[in-house]
Amino acid sequence: MSDEYLPLLRAAKHLGVSRPTLTKLARSGAIPVYGTVLNERVKLFAVADLERLRSPRPKTQPAGPKEAAIA
Numbered sequence: 001m002s003d004e005y006l007p008l009l010r011a012a013k014h015l016g017v018s019r020p021t022l023t024k025l026a027r028s029g030a031i032p033v034y035g036t037v038l039n040e041r042v043k044l045f046a047v048a049d050l051e052r053l054r055s056p057r058p059k060t061q062p063a064g065p066k067e068a069a070i071a
């Protein structure tokens with residue numbers, strides 16, 4: 001198997017989530033799933049797609065100005 005694709009359990013471990021969570025992400029369309037010609041039951045995930053999903057999202061700024069803490 002190529003290192004560019006991981007099966008479901010290894011992909012979940014790589015992403016740091018459970019198998020059911022990764023399955024839900026795939027069903028919702030958050031991450032593409034690829035199949036194999038030899039076995040349709042095997043679900044593969046591209047490492048590049050996993051990395052894109054794992055990359056940190058920018059934090060939102062608070063609505064108001066920050067107040068300095070008084071020590």
